[in-house]
Amino acid sequence: MSQDVLELVQWAKSNGAQIPDQIEFVRDESKGICAICKEDLQDVKIQIPSSIIIDRQDARDEFAPRFDGDNTGLKFLISFWKLQDNAKFGPYLRNLPLKLDSALVWNPNEWQLLRGTNLGNSIREKLSTIYSEWITWIKDRGLPNDSLNFDEINDQQLYQNFLEPASKGQFDSWSSFPAFLWSHLILLSRAFPEYIIHPQCHEGSVILLPLLDLLNHDAHSKVQWYSEGEAFCLEKNGGVAKGQELFNNYGAKGNEELLAGYGFVQEDNEFDYVALKIKLPLNTIESILENEPRIQLPTLDDYTTFAFEKSTEKKKDKTDPSYFEDGIRFFINTQNANCLNPLLDLFSYLSKTDGTENWTDLRPRLQGLQSLRAALKLKQDQASVSPQGLEHSDAINSYREHCARVYRQGQLHVLKHAISSLKQLEKDLLTQNKHQLLNLKKILKDDPKFIQEELPKFFHDKDQDEVSFDDTFELLVLWVLAKCKNGSFQAKHEWVEKQFKASMGKKHTVSEEAESLYSHFFPQNQTRTTKITLQELSDAYNFVITNSFTRSASSSSETILVQSA
Ligand SMILES: C[S@@+](CC[C@H](N)C(=O)[O-])C[C@H]1O[C@@H](n2cnc3c(N)ncnc32)[C@H](O)[C@@H]1O
Structure with missing residues (x-):
């Protein structure tokens, strides 16, 4: 165990944390710190007392009176403490990773590896949202800022000035944008939902759990999170054999979410999904909401497994067409055989020709199926493009290249699966209705x-x-x-x-x-x-x-x- 991690474990234990002595923390080149069992262990329990849990109350105390505490404040708190070398949480802060692999902070050549994919197409938008969160907080407090127009700055400038320092945890000012971006990614990849210990807390509120957040992710690890008094507990059901890693389970996450939020991917990820965003005129949405109760327009809540992201979602009325004005998001995957149904319903509805035809009739159904297949095929073609010639001198990190390849393959696999399901469905419909x-x-x-x-x-x-x-x-x-x-x-x-x-x-x-x-x-x-x-x-x-x-x-x-x- 390295000196820094040892210091963190001892510090946590001396503050009341409980963790089996047979667990050792080692560093792995790609995963960072990992928890390895030195002996066979039966059910494992780790308990983190409230005294070392970092939450928005800490941010409130630090930034009072000009701050009432939310996830944004918590992000500022981490970079503030990091630069201050906060005495109480020093051992925790010293073990936070300084090298991040989230695709949000890749260099422009590495972004090329994601060209044509949903993630590749949405990175600048994601960064722009984080930037708005940063600048709003900064301006509200009259802190120095050099406002920039996100749409004008090119990828190379963005990388050099902001993303590279953030990815390396290099910043001189706790309130700078690179510092905020680093903290944002730290919380995105390490925070836990607060409701486990405070069920009445603000929806989407997150906390940091020193020691417990050293556990890596395995989607098949059977773990339970619960509270005991004010403490946060994790229990791993079933044993962990000697020499094996003790994993947490971050939830059913596809590689898109893992790569954007955590900077890693899982091969053959069964939770992979492809998001399809369908933009429709407001009056069409209005008419669907009013007259077609059987057509489901999914909302983000139907899918989000990421407690953290909910907090930034503005509360809106989902029966109001404007909720969908930026597009209706459907998520397709290979696990749920019914996931294409709501999409097919919508495409059938859009293929309906006049007032007398019903979208459930055979003709709009068959036409809708064709249009949906064409839309998926287009997405498949876009995601099949290979990276363009590289314009900049930044080297491509081989780990990130691997992540991009696995992510792209997963996207193509989901699309191929969906297209063949539609082909089969079409075949069945044509056979059943051949007399018509x-x-x-x-x-x-x-x-x-x-x-x-x-x-x-x-x-x-x-x-x-x-x-x-x-x-x-x-x-x-x-x-x-x-x-x-x-x-x-x-x-x-x-x-x-x-x-x-x-x-x-x-x-x-x-x-x-x-x-x-x-x-x-x-x-x-x-x-x-x-x-x-x-x-x-x-x-x-x-x-x-x-x-x-x-x-x-x-x-x-x-x-x-x-x-x-
Ligand atoms: C909550 S932290 C876990 C502790 C982390 N290994 C560390 O060094 O601090 C989450 C980060 O660990 C890494 N990680 C977790 N699970 C992983 C996995 N299955 N494969 C690769 N990296 C993983 C990623 O870098 C992720 O952002």
Whole structure:
């Protein structure tokens, strides 16, 4: 055990902390300090008395009277004490890590390793939020600050002036931004929720537990946290074998949260998730909240396992559309087979065409599934990009490179899993409902008259090679047009005729797309005899749009008509 850690253990014990003597603290190159059992141990219990728990009351005492105590004050307190070499907590402060690996403080070349991922895309925003927290506190107290415009400073300047000193715990002033960022990351990676010992405390309030916060994370470690009087206790159920590490369990955290908050990742992390942020117009959200109780718009509370982050979430009414104005966040993972359902419901709702169609109907369901799959595919493509050429001279740390690789692989794994689940779901839906679906292949098989007589008639005054069809959509429009014009629907396609007639009752305007399709197929100087009007083509066009979905495969797409229920 190093001298510093030994000093911390002795200090904690002399202040009433209880920890089995068989636990030894050693330093590991990537994990930092680790707790190793020197003997086989049965149930392990560690108890931290209130006298060495650091909480917002300490910040209140230190900064009174101009401070009423919150997590922000606690962050300032840690850097304040660190520079002061606070006498009481000296042994604790001396053992806080000075090298942090959170992705928030990586250099610009290392950020390149996260390009195209959610984390890579959100780092500057996260930093900007921390900066706002810092500057607000500083200004409120009239402390010196050099305000900067976060949007203007480039990555290299940001790194050199703020992130690098923070990542190394190097700062001369306790109230500087690098000092605050260092403290922020210390709390993010080490704090515990206060409610364990004070159930009535402010929601999201955190505390620091010297000694106990030396335990590393294992998502499978069975631990309990509880209070005994004013003390905080951790109990590890089941034994720990000699030579093995005693782990805490920080909760079901994916690598995105681990890498941003703690600076490490777990390989094959079963708790990995990918966040999808969907931004919708306020009136659409309003309409969903008012009329569609079955569509769940998740709120952050549905997911957050991080007590600490809740405190910064402004309390807002979740039935108010403005709660979702920055986007609705869905989290998908490989563990919960139902996690795609709320997303699919929303995408089906957004694929609904008019007032009479219900989002639970087959057509919007199939179209929604396509759109969701396309959105996931886009995300997958973005997360598959490799880092660009490096612009700066900063070296890439091999541990961070490893973390970025594992994180990216985890994201891609979740996306791949979600895309294949949707493919399977689509396959099942298509099989179950095949009698309600009509594609061009079936039409060509069952209705040879269309291709042999009716279609050529439309273009009989054109050279054959002048006529080309871009996709199955155009051919379907022409099929509907021919069948309606000639009254030649086959018995098995009567439902199309019925649906078409029903659609005629609704008012449609002629769209630009229908107009350009009309002039593409029937330019005035060429079609003297066909006598197809723009209105007729437009009616067929609108009908196909509102009664079909388009299925996209990697190289082609196919439009399929859907019989309504
Ligand atoms: C609460 S502290 C644990 C004690 C820490 N090892 C130390 O040296 O102070 C959390 C930090 O420990 C490290 N850590 C915890 N669990 C880890 C794990 N399973 N793998 C790698 N690093 C881990 C990370 O640096 C994390 O930010």
